[in-house]
Structures are given as structure tokens and as C-alpha cells.
Amino acid sequence: MELYSGHINKLIEELAALPGIGNKSAQRLAFHLINMPQDKVNRLANTIVEAKANVRYCKECYTLTDKDICPVCANKNRNHKMIMVVENTRDLTAYEKTGRYEGVYHVLHGAISPMLGIGPGDIKLKELVERLQGDVEEVIIATNSSLEGETTAMYISKMIKPTGIKVTRIASGVPVGGDLEYIDEVTLLRALEGRVEL
Numbered sequence: 001m002e003l004y005s006g007h008i009n010k011l012i013e014e015l016a017a018l019p020g021i022g023n024k025s026a027q028r029l030a031f032h033l034i035n036m037p038q039d040k041v042n043r044l045a046n047t048i049v050e051a052k053a054n055v056r057y058c059k060e061c062y063t064l065t066d067k068d069i070c071p072v073c074a075n076k077n078r079n080h081k082m083i084m085v086v087e088n089t090r091d092l093t094a095y096e097k098t099g100r101y102e103g104v105y106h107v108l109h110g111a112i113s114p115m116l117g118i119g120p121g122d123i124k125l126k127e128l129v130e131r132l133q134g135d136v137e138e139v140i141i142a143t144n145s146s147l148e149g150e151t152t153a154m155y156i157s158k159m160i161k162p163t164g165i166k167v168t169r170i171a172s173g174v175p176v177g178g179d180l181e182y183i184d185e186v187t188l189l190r191a192l193e194g195r196v197e198l
Helices: 006-016 023-035 038-054 089-096 127-131 147-161 185-194
Strands: 079-084 101-106 140-142 166-171
Touching: 006 023, 023 038, 023 127, 079 089, 079 127, 079 147, 101 127, 127 147, 147 166
Parallel strands: 079 101, 079 140, 140 166
Antiparallel strands: none
16 A cells, blocks of 8 residues: 555655665655755755766776866875775775875775676776876775775785785774775774785
């Protein structure tokens, strides 16, 4: 039995499909949206459409941006000889919040996971190799401490070692199985400062 009309049910269904949104949260959001003034609803809808149309990958690090080059890569004061490899843009943001990392990033958009059918060709590893043709002194591997993150870290390490570029891994302090986006800045900073060479 349907509790609500078709439009409300459809809105709840679409919202519930978003990550981290359960059915109850979707209902609350749907009713909030329905009760919002029309101009605010239009602004929200337009913002979503514009973001989808204009956000793309940075041509250097592959984070999400609305320009060709993201603000981090465009910053001449950053150390472009040091590249931190992260799984996603949320991880990049987590490290930026520490305010202490002065290098640049490379966003993989995933991790190697044979169980899920995700191989090295399915993430931005080829693009990382292309970046290493430039003047790079160190690659910091900051993938998550999950099985997939560790697999990806080892793969990258074996791939880069023969080039002579220094390869380091963030230190422990980040709990095993934890996602970087949920770790506090102090723990992230300790992990960054205590990184070890692979």
C-alpha cells in the first residue's frame, strides 16, 4: 500500500538512492523540499544541474573542479615535485583541512579490487605514470587502510620503484579499515608526518 501520492513516492525513492540516505532520511528531505519556497527549490535544482554540467576532472590531478586546472594544481606556491596519491576527492579534502601538506595530489577515483572486478586500468594509474615523466621527487601513497587500499598501495609502489622516485606510505594512526574522509585532522597529520618509505 502506498502511503503517499506518486510524485512524493518518486521523490523519496530518488533521494533514498543517494549514498548515506536511508528511507527515513529520504522522507524527511522530501517533505522539507516540498515545504521550501519555490525560489529556493528552483535555486537548488539549478545548482545541481549546473554542477553536473560544469564539474569535470582537473587536467593534472583528476580531482573534481569547474576549471581546467584545480586551485591546488594552479597554486605556484605548492611543491609540484611531491605528489600525494589518494583514492577520491573527499580524501584530498581531508588532507587539505590539515593545512600542513604543501605538495600536490593525484586522485585515483577508486582502488584496485579484484573481488569487485576493478583492476589497475579502471582507476587513474596510467595518468599517474604520465605525471611521473615530469620533475617528481616523491610520491606519497595515501590510500585507505582497507584491503583494496593496501593492494593499490603495493601495486603503485612496485610500479614506481624502478624509476628511482622516492615512494612513501602514510604512517599508521589511520585505523585499519577506516576511510580518510572520517578521520580527524590531528590523526591525519600524524599519519602524514610519520610516513615511511616503501
